[in-house]
Amino acid sequence: MSTTRLGDDADLIIRGGRIHTLDDAGTVVSAVAVSDGRIVATGDDAEALRAAEIVELDGRTAVPGINDAHLHAAWLGARWPHLFFSDTPPEHQPSGRLVTTASDRREALLHAWSLLAELGITSYTEPGIGPGEDDGETGCFGTAMLDTYVELHRAGAQTSRVTLLRLFGTIDGESTLADFERGIRTPAPATDPRWLAIPGVKIFADGIPPMATAWVCEPYPDGSTGHLLTRGDDPLTAFRTMIGLAATAGMQIAVHATGDRSIEEFLRVLESLPPAQGAPHYVVHGDLASPAQIARMREVGAGFAVQPLIAAHTQEWAGAQLGPERLASAWPLREMLASGALTTITSDAPIATPDWRLGLDASLSLLGADDAATRTALLRGMTADAATQDGASDWKGTLEPGKVADLTVLDEDPLQPGRGFTSLSVERTVVGGRTVFARA
Ligand SMILES: [Zn+2]
Known part of the structure; x- marks a missing residue:
């Protein structure tokens, strides 16, 4: 070239x-x-x-720049090259505090951005940074990291566009209604949304199927069902109130929900609300979404951010908790794509690798299909549809006059079947x- x-x-x-x-x-x-x-x-x-x-x-x-709509860049930069699903043995996995000083935080982000540039990733969603993590173990998700984002943003140091969701609880953990209410009353920093958009909030509803912490309708082998992670007078009222408050404030809401019961409760609130005005609300993960729930998500204009590569890594492990029947209907990517519900393909790095090419190959395996239409749908899940999730489809995600010139150049045609x-x-x-x- x-x-x-x-x-x-x-x-x-x-x-x-x-x-x-x-x-x-x-x-x-x-x-x-x-x-x-x-x-x-x-x-x-x-x-x-x-x-x-x-x-x-x-x-x-060339294709539109790749947009990974769920990627923890600060954590990725601080942990690199160690991913959760990788050859790194448990004793060599980083633990405890990963970043302490402002310079550590800058280094983590700059490191992540250079990795992402090398992978052809031009946009991503940083899903969950805020005060609930100020005393967090890693230092990667607290207010200080938000400050570092804003500092580097204002310095013009970004090489990828970022959509950042604020978090008013702990990452993969509990959040209280009181903290959430206080949090959303705190204005987000002023930024140029083309480079650092802060459109909404992340809420953790439940855990994950392999740990039997996804909140499910049908019990796990030990009789448990998982439960909500929100806290208040009662967890469900707290959950519903958080969603109502954020929606009323015009914020985008991304709910970590893997179990069918969590997805159901999110849906019920969305169905009672007027449609989102800005960026659409969505479920992160959606592992055990039923076909009927997927159709209802489409009806309310909400979407899913899914991780087929994590599905591939955890399939056996999850099977022990879910049993063969539920396992067979888990990770319903085919139903999501067929339904027309907004669906983005994401990595959740550093859980899985940020290398989107592996994520798309895992998607082809999950779908059991490899044709140009399937490849186009998957690639749109990391470009055009990811821009829709960002509420930014009028200015990014496809290569059309008037849109930003974000492109990824590949040696060969990714829509050509038969080549991974x-x-x-x-x-x-x-x-x-x-x-x-x-x-x-
Ligand atoms: Zn995540």
């Missing part, structure tokens, strides 16, 4: 390859032209322009028209 400098109708033209715009019509173009970080023309219109900089694709393929996504090489990452990674 060569770069040359020429004329001046546009800042940048990327040409000479296959460019999947992932617009609704699935348009493929040969070129895009960029000015001031935005796409100003595509196809022949772009080819006809002169630009200060030309990037020749030399037959490679994992075998594709990320060649270049462009964010807002600026190359933030180029393979040497």
